Structure formats: C-alpha cells, structure tokens
Amino acid sequence: xxxxxxxxxxxxxxxxxxxxxxxxxxxxxxxxxxxxxxxxxxxxxxxxxxxxxxxxxxxxxxxxxxxxxxxxxxxxxxxxx
Numbered sequence: 001x002x003x004x005x006x007x008x009x010x011x012x013x014x015x016x017x018x019x020x021x022x023x024x025x026x027x028x029x030x031x032x033x034x035x036x037x038x039x040x041x042x043x044x045x046x047x048x049x050x051x052x053x054x055x056x057x058x059x060x061x062x063x064x065x066x067x068x069x070x071x072x073x074x075x076x077x078x079x080x081x
Contacts, residue, residue, distance in 0.1 A: 011054045026050050 005013075015021065016028040026046045033041035041049070069075045 007053060007056050009057050009060065011057045025053060029053075 011025060014025065014028075015023045016025070022028045022031065026043075029046045029049045030041045033039050033046075071077045
C-alpha cells in the first residue's frame with residue numbers, strides 16, 4: 001500500500017514528484033495523465049485541473065510552541081548522554 005498525500009495546498013508543494021524534477025503544477029498534471037492514465041491532457045484541460053487544485057489552497061494553521069521554563073533546581077534539564 002502507498003500513502004497518498006493530501007491535495008490541500010498542493011500549489012505550494014512544488015517541486016513535484018519524488019525527485020523534484022517538475023516545478024510546474026500544469027506540467028505535473030499533464031505528466032500524470034500520460035503516465036497513469038495513458039492519455040494526453042490538453043493545455044485547456046490541464047489549466048482547468050490546475051484551477052481546481054489551486055482552489056484547494058487555504059490558510060495553514062498557526063502552531064504555537066510552548067516555552068519551557070529556564071533550568072533551575074525546581075526544573076532540572078534531563079541528563080542526556
């Protein structure tokens with residue numbers, strides 16, 4: 001089984017493919033059509049697909065990391081070896 005990543009924010013995920021060979025989302029869509037579907041995707045249809053994929057771009061959640069207290073006798077740091 002292969003885990004498939006989400007399409008959310010795919011527009012911001014370039015370069016595409018495992019080797020980062022393709023930088024254009026449109027080119028990636030057209031190559032996927034050829035490789036996986038054995039069909040040529042026209043420029044017009046590729047543009048429509050890219051428009052749809054861009055509509056999946058949204059705000060990323062804000063992550064607030066905790067601030068740990070300074071080291072003291074009450075909050076000793078772990079002994080890392």
